[in-house]
Amino acid sequence: MSFGSLRLRLLLAAASFILAAIVLSGLGLTVLFERHVERWIDGELGTHLDQLIAGLDTGPDNALVVARPPADPRFEHPFSGLYWEVAVEPDGPVMRSRSLWDFEIALPPEETVDDEVRHHRVEGPSGQTLYLLQRRVELPVRLGSKMVRAAVGLDTAEVRAAVWRFATALAPFLLLLGVLLTLAAWAQVAVGLKPLKAMRQKLEAIGHGERLRLGTGFPDEVQPLASEIDSLLDQRDVQIEKARARAADLAHALKTPLQVLHGDAEQLKAKGEIELGQAIEGLSRDMQGHVQRQLARARMGADVNATANISKVAGRVVRVMKRTPDGKRLNWWVEIPTTIAARIDSEDLAEALGNLVENAARHAKMRVAISGSIEADMVTVSVTDDGAGIPHERQEEMLNRGARLDNSGPGAGLGLAIVTDIADAWGGTLSFEKLETGFRVDLRLPPARRSARAARK
DSSP: OOTTOHHHHHHHHHHHHHHHHHHHHHHHHHHHHHHHHHHHHHHHHHHHHHHHHHTEEEOTTSOEEESSOOOOGGGGSTTOSEEEEEEEETTOOEEEOGGGTTOOOOOOOOOOOOOOOEEEEEEOGGGOEEEEEEEEEEOOGGGTSOEEEEEEEEEHHHHHHHHHHHHHHHHHHHHHHHHHHHHHHHHHHHHHHHHHHHHHHHHHHHHTTSOSOOOSOSOTTTHHHHHHHHHHHHHHHHHHHHHHHHHHHHHHHHHHHHHHHHHHHHHHHHTTOHHHHHHHHHHHHHHHHHHHHHHHHHHTTOOTTOOEEHHHHHHHHHHHHTTSHHHHTSEEEEEOOTTOEESSOHHHHHHHHHHHHHHHHHHOSSEEEEEEEEETTEEEEEEEESSOOOOGGGTTGGGSTTOOSOOSSSOOSOHHHHHHHHHHHTTOEEEEEEETTEEEEEEEEOBOHHHHHHHHO
């Protein structure tokens, strides 16, 4: 599948959007989870902070102490990641949890006493960064009406660890979602391009002669294209018919002048102008041959849906040839299965076989055979005679217009050239083979699809 493929482009575009959506979704969900964790931590630290402030009291010497510290056991383990600290203003003592050990948190200053909890990120013990909740409060009279800053902090590494665990747990689900979305995109592209595949198949069927037009039944977005193609096919048929009609008119227009030239040549020869008469006669014959060839070329390949039964056409050609002087002296043998059909106009096939059979009859000694078969998805029609045939070194030359192996008889040397034109127009080939007992010409043509399948069965 090359990059020029529409399917590949659509799949790449869909995969790119899906990848971007998955990445953005993963980042968004991770950020939302991190904010959720922070709100949960705010609640937990807020509870510890309330317990810390409520636990302030005076000791035996009226010194301020934390009589009832928060109950979380992590406050008792050095560098556990959970800490509290109380600083008496302005220069009073600083009390801290056992988890801080000998480290003192540099609490940010607070200008007002409003009992509002403020969030900070400060340096903690062992290079930790603490997520800190702090309040500045004024103690009651019984505690000396002192100003204190109370703070509870948590190592942010725990937040990052929680977010990382969530992200790693989320990744497989996002990957699975991406795979499912990609498969869904592939299915959507396949369904979306199915009408184009159907159109291509119908176009191939038109090319092989199995359909005339694309017709209807396509989605609304594709039907206008199908209708335009059918319209173009209609216009092409009209143009071909007009061209064929003009070619026929031209041939009829030239027929009478050529007959007049031929008559003038006969009169000149009768008056003794033999050389001039023969020259005019040869010129008129060549012109007539060229006209016939151009008529054949104008007609051939006009109907791409044409189908010709090889056996019927060959039988018709042989019946005509048997009534000619060359045909009456020969033995004719035809062996062609009645089921074999080629994708070619019947008149074009008759024109091609007529030229081949006429050449074979002219050069054969006693026998001409016509056979047909299907090999390698091609219909082969073989015309074999027991004559000398065409020498190998001149076979390619004989396909050119005007080339003649025997100049003693009538003819313009256009027969094989016309056969080659007909074969090319219908996607076929023409080849020669010199045999030990004669000569064979093979005309290969594309089979009519139904006939090809029937023959294989």
